[in-house]
Amino acid sequence: MRRRTSKNSDKSTRKKKNKTFRLFNKGRISEQNNNDKVIGGLSQVKLQELILFDFGKLATATNNFDWSNKLGQGGFGPVYMGKLQDGQEIAVKRLSRASGQGLEEFMNEVVVLCKLQHRNLVKLLGCCIEGDEKMLVYEYMSNKSLDAFIFDSSKNKLLDWRTRYSIIEGIARGLLYLHRDSRLRIIHRDLKASNILLDEELNPKISDFGMARIFGGREDQANTIRVVGTYGYMSPEYAMQGLFSEKSDVFSFGILILEILSGRRNSSFYDNEHALSLLGFVWIQWREGSILSLIDPEIYDHSDHNYISRCIHIGLLCVQELAVDRPTMAAVISMLISEAAFRPPPRQPAFILRQNMLNSKSPDENQNVLSVNMVSITDISGR
Numbered sequence: 001m002r003r004r005t006s007k008n009s010d011k012s013t014r015k016k017k018n019k020t021f022r023l024f025n026k027g028r029i030s031e032q033n034n035n036d037k038v039i040g041g042l043s044q045v046k047l048q049e050l051i052l053f054d055f056g057k058l059a060t061a062t063n064n065f066d067w068s069n070k071l072g073q074g075g076f077g078p079v080y081m082g083k084l085q086d087g088q089e090i091a092v093k094r095l096s097r098a099s100g101q102g103l104e105e106f107m108n109e110v111v112v113l114c115k116l117q118h119r120n121l122v123k124l125l126g127c128c129i130e131g132d133e134k135m136l137v138y139e140y141m142s143n144k145s146l147d148a149f150i151f152d153s154s155k156n157k158l159l160d161w162r163t164r165y166s167i168i169e170g171i172a173r174g175l176l177y178l179h180r181d182s183r184l185r186i187i188h189r190d191l192k193a194s195n196i197l198l199d200e201e202l203n204p205k206i207s208d209f210g211m212a213r214i215f216g217g218r219e220d221q222a223n224t225i226r227v228v229g230t231y232g233y234m235s236p237e238y239a240m241q242g243l244f245s246e247k248s249d250v251f252s253f254g255i256l257i258l259e260i261l262s263g264r265r266n267s268s269f270y271d272n273e274h275a276l277s278l279l280g281f282v283w284i285q286w287r288e289g290s291i292l293s294l295i296d297p298e299i300y301d302h303s304d305h306n307y308i309s310r311c312i313h314i315g316l317l318c319v320q321e322l323a324v325d326r327p328t329m330a331a332v333i334s335m336l337i338s339e340a341a342f343r344p345p346p347r348q349p350a351f352i353l354r355q356n357m358l359n360s361k362s363p364d365e366n367q368n369v370l371s372v373n374m375v376s377i378t379d380i381s382g383r
């Protein structure tokens with residue numbers, strides 16, 4: 001893939017690479033001719049690897065942003081599939097003028113993603129900033145997002161249990177890289193099924209870093225008065241007090257595990273009899289020893305029972321009410337890959353009643369999806 005990227009750096013793109021971008025605190029961008037690209041708030045980041053695409057080139061690649069090339073629509077704007085002249089397939093996110101998410105989120109995504117490289121993170125190839133147009137260009141993921149598989153009754157069966165397990169493991173490895181293994185320490189803050197993209201071999205890639213926050217030095221927790229994230233995936237301390245940390249990502253990861261295994265959305269699950277949330281439902285099944293009733297019998301073999309039980313156990317550990325009780329991603333991975341790794345008994349999860357989950361929303365969060373931009377550009381400092 002890297003080879004393709006450099007092949008893609010034709011003359012005009014290479015020329016444009018040698019410009020400098022400067023993002024000022026108020027979100028203004030200017031260009032300077034220089035040998036580096038720099039984005040900065042108080043501190044600055046060099047974006048050596050990033051390609052600056054011409055608007056015209058992306059228009060040609062997407063057939064003028066034709067609707068037939070549209071892959072989907074997020075809070076940022078529409079996403080189009082495109083093909084560059086050399087045949088490379090790309091996905092182009094075009095910032096919509098009406099988007100509640102704006103320039104800051106755009107720059108945040110660029111700043112965070114261009115510093116990272118891991119097989120379980122989507123690769124940002126470059127961006128386009130021309131007049132009012134702002135676009136992000138990614139490698140194209142032919143199987144699109146995980147939610148389109150697990151919540152769709154016609155595609156659900158395409159992901160057997162083993163594939164789901166390797167998707168869970170891949171997401172865990174991507175998240176561990178963000179939290180501990182990259183040069184920076186990053187809290188994603190919006191981990192959810194639609195932000196997990198699948199390549200042609202169904203390898204998962206974490207995407208959407210518009211809300212991500214980079215922690216510097218010894219910082220291991222931060223808080224905000226403006227909570228961003230998606231309903232159903234936010235930890236209680238984040239939804240209610242604006243506190244976020246690695247452990248709030250761990251909570252979202254736990255929700256993802258339970259959604260991947262059950263094929264049910266946490267945000268729309270409804271148990272009529274006891275008004276339970278998906279978490280409450282899984283918790284009851286776990287306590288009653290009937291966890292296999294959560295899994296579609298067509299996607300697993302009885303010989304997989306121990307693995308499935310282990311995954312549900314880990315999912316429940318991740319969604320515990322108190323952040324301190326939740327495992328780190330390093331512990332999650334060792335529990336995932338080793339039967340021998342100690343797994344403490346899980347405590348009752350947060351939000352077992354659906355009503356509690358609904359009440360956790362802050363007053364201005366009256367829509368299902370809350371991925372509105374309220375973040376400020378992060379100052380970067382390496383660890």
Ligand SMILES: Nc1ncnc2c1ncn2[C@@H]1O[C@H](COP(=O)(O)OP(=O)(O)OP(=O)(O)O)[C@@H](O)[C@H]1O
Nearest residue numbers: 071072073074075079091138140141144145194371
């Ligand atoms: N690199 C990519 N390759 C293939 N498809 C993609 C790619 N990036 C995004 N998509 C498609 O575009 C859709 C919209 O993605 P986007 O990240 O903008 O929004 P979202 O995650 O669905 O929602 P939100 O912005 O509210 O978080 C995705 O669901 C996916 O189907």
